[in-house]
Amino acid sequence: MAPAGQRQTGWWLLILPAFLLMTAFYVAPIAQVLAISFTEPQPGLGNYERLFTSESVQRVIGTTLRICTITTALALLLGYVLAYRIALAEARARRWWILVVLVPLWISVLVRAFAWVTLLRRQGLVNQALMESGLVAEPLQLVWNEFGIVVGMVHYMVPYAVLPMLASMREIDPRLLAAARGLGAPRQTVFARIFLPLSLPGLIAAGVLVFIFSLGFYITPAILGGGKTLMVAEWIGLQILDLIRWGLGTMMATVLVVTILATLAVFSRVVDLRRVFGSGA
Amino acid sequence: MSAAGHALALQGLTKRYGTFTAVDDVSLKVESGQFLTLLGPSGSGKTTILMCIAGFVAPTAGAVLLDGRDITALPPEKRDFGMVFQGYALFPHMTVAENVAFPLRVRRMGTAERAEKVRAALDLVQLDRFAERRPSQLSGGQQQRVALARALVFDPALLLLDEPLSALDKKLRAELQEELKALHRRVGRTFVNVTHDQEEALSLSDRVAILNHGKLVQEGAPTALYDRPRTRFVADFLGKSNFLHAAVQQGGAEAMQLAIGATPLVQRILPGAPHPAPGTKLLLSLRPEKIALLADGETADNMVEGRIATWSYLGAGFGLSVATQDLGMLRVTLPSWGAPIAPAEGLAIRLGWSASASVPVEEDAA
Known part of the structure; x- marks a missing residue:
């Protein structure tokens, strides 16, 4: 097998430039982040000790996990309904639905966050409508809190939830649904026993994708949280840029990266991750 | 159950x-x-x-x-x-x-x-x-x-x-x-x-x-x-069939005389089927396996001479295309085991079938 082995080496050489580029501009900085988290302000595990002792660190992590969980749940719910509707639509209608889902992806995340601020603020459209209809006497606090963050993040995440779920739903043979009905199953049973289990890989994939994306969200929480509700990414920025506490910031960044890798490792055993990120479909 | x-x-x-x-x-x-x-x-x-x-x-x-x-x-x-x-x-x-x-x-x-x-x-x-x-x-x-x-x-x-x-x-x-x-x-x-x-x-x-x-x-x-x-359509879709356009010469109680060009044909009339008047054009369906090869001196209700145009071996049988004077190309299948002839292109043969082998069919509405 010597010639084959040589040919293998040849192919590997082709990706060497890309590999070096990645190492230089991606792996090396992350390694440096990891290093700083152990060396600043003094060498040791001091920064990581904060995970267990500092109430503010724990609060940031708690807030982040809570917001991400709620966001993921809502995005999955909305996304599933949308994907279901699209998967069962006729070809022409389906194209329009997909366009409607994808359009938000092409609008800057900054623009969308500010759009939500104008809609949700005290004098915003939503509060005006609620007050004029007499449902509330005082304007509601809809933005610059967790509620605002969740609204903005769910809006951003729904397309990312729809796409993997739609891909997995489109693979379900419609004859299976007809067969189930023909064998005596009412519509809700067909959904619960056939459609839902068969779309489960897509649902899990979408959940992993949305949750991981949510963990590192920066712009949307920063704008819609108004600096009052801090999530991990904004907190890291704050530590490094404003408070110049590099050790603490890089420690949290490391925790974030490890959490994401751990989530991926766990779910790679359950679903085919290459499919989640779009290859091999 | x-x-x-x-x-x-x-x-x-x-x-x-x-x-x-x-x-x-x-x-x-x-x-x-x-x-x-x-x-x-x-x-x-x-x-x-x-x-x-x-x-x-x-x-x-x-x-x-x-x-x-x-x-x-x-x-x-x-x-x-x-x-x-x-x-x-x-x-x-x-x-x-x-x-x-x-x-x-x-x-x-x-x-x-x-x-x-x-x-x-x-x-x-x-x-x-x-x-x-x-x-x-x-x-x-x-x-x-x-x-x-x-x-x-x-x-x-x-x-x-x-x-x-x-x-x-x-x-x-x-x-x-x-x-x-x-x-x-x-x-x-x-x-x-x-x-x-x-x-x-x-x-x-x-x-x-x-x-x-x-x-x-x-x-x-x-x-x-x-x-x-x-x-x-039915004759063609279910199995194979030859189609013959014949004209009625003379009616009868159980059979009628038909002709295609100079070739006379006899067609049995099924009980309850109409008795067409002389001059009526009829379409007949004739299955390839209902046509037999006639030996010298052998006779049948309907007889026609022709030459083998093409043939193929199908294992259980031979498929022949036989060119005839008045009936055009006829498709014939013969059992290959014990076949009285060895098929060859150009071979002159006599074919025969009984009056009840063929059946009048309607032309399908377009």
């Missing part, structure tokens, strides 16, 4: 999609316990009819009756019909046993009774050893049998089969045809099958309904359809 089949009737069934008429005023009756096959080329409306019976397609007009009761408006899950889909539609996330148990589970049958029925159904199709496999681990023929077991396990009023054998290779198809026929005899239920394969239709069915362009062309027992096709 009890041997109680149910009778099905279609009354003026019509389905239109916009301006396209997929099914055009089809009326049919299937007696209890019968095996009916809907046969037709693709686009003939046979699958649409099956889907109307199953309840997946709502007819534009007409009615579906089960034992005289109108079930046209009933949704598929309430009809209690077993169905084997094209491609089988087995649930990939369930084992074979779970697939077969599905119709019982949705009927909320108890666990013990369910297990018993599933085992009996898998026994019936000889798949008891495969209960815990996934459908993807089975061969095509095995999957087909799982689909059958699943469709029969809940004692359905009717079994509907949508091209059940079309995905299998030829040899397996023949094997499963036998099995399907034996199964039908064993369970004694009413089967409605859809196929475009005329051999399958002839070998499986008690009755065959031939469809073309959404219309029912002819319906009857396989032998009746094959030997007495009503129209040119």
Whole structure:
């Protein structure tokens, strides 16, 4: 097998430039982040000790996990309904639905966050409508809190939830649904026993994708949280840029990266991750 | 399983999609316990009819009756019909046993009774050893049998089969045809099958309904359809046929004299068939295997001379194309075992057939 082995080496050489580029501009900085988290302000595990002792660190992590969980749940719910509707639509209608889902992806995340601020603020459209209809006497606090963050993040995440779920739903043979009905199953049973289990890989994939994306969200929480509700990414920025506490910031960044890798490792055993990120479909 | 089949009737069934008429005023009756096959080329409306019976397609007009009761408006899950889909539609996330148990589970049958029925159904199709496999681990023929077991396990009023054998290779198809026929005899239920394969239709069915362009062309027992096709389409679609354009010379009580050019022909008149007047143009269907090779001095009701234009060896027989003076090219099949001649291009031969071998057919409306 010597010639084959040589040919293998040849192919590997082709990706060497890309590999070096990645190492230089991606792996090396992350390694440096990891290093700083152990060396600043003094060498040791001091920064990581904060995970267990500092109430503010724990609060940031708690807030982040809570917001991400709620966001993921809502995005999955909305996304599933949308994907279901699209998967069962006729070809022409389906194209329009997909366009409607994808359009938000092409609008800057900054623009969308500010759009939500104008809609949700005290004098915003939503509060005006609620007050004029007499449902509330005082304007509601809809933005610059967790509620605002969740609204903005769910809006951003729904397309990312729809796409993997739609891909997995489109693979379900419609004859299976007809067969189930023909064998005596009412519509809700067909959904619960056939459609839902068969779309489960897509649902899990979408959940992993949305949750991981949510963990590192920066712009949307920063704008819609108004600096009052801090999530991990904004907190890291704050530590490094404003408070110049590099050790603490890089420690949290490391925790974030490890959490994401751990989530991926766990779910790679359950679903085919290459499919989640779009290859091999 | 009890041997109680149910009778099905279609009354003026019509389905239109916009301006396209997929099914055009089809009326049919299937007696209890019968095996009916809907046969037709693709686009003939046979699958649409099956889907109307199953309840997946709502007819534009007409009615579906089960034992005289109108079930046209009933949704598929309430009809209690077993169905084997094209491609089988087995649930990939369930084992074979779970697939077969599905119709019982949705009927909320108890666990013990369910297990018993599933085992009996898998026994019936000889798949008891495969209960815990996934459908993807089975061969095509095995999957087909799982689909059958699943469709029969809940004692359905009717079994509907949508091209059940079309995905299998030829040899397996023949094997499963036998099995399907034996199964039908064993369970004694009413089967409605859809196929475009005329051999399958002839070998499986008690009755065959031939469809073309959404219309029912002819319906009857396989032998009746094959030997007495009503129209040119039926004669051509079921097996092979020569078509002869002849003119009536002289009528008679049981037979009439015809002619094509200078060749005289004799045609038997079936009881109850019309007696056409002299001068009438008739279209005759003549099956290739009903034409015999005549030895020197041998005679037949109808005789014609010709030369072999092309021939092919088919294993069981020879297929000959024989060029004749007045009748044009005739297709003839001869049994190859004990054939009196060795076919060769250009060989002069005499052909003969009896007055009842051919049958007058109608030209199809365009």
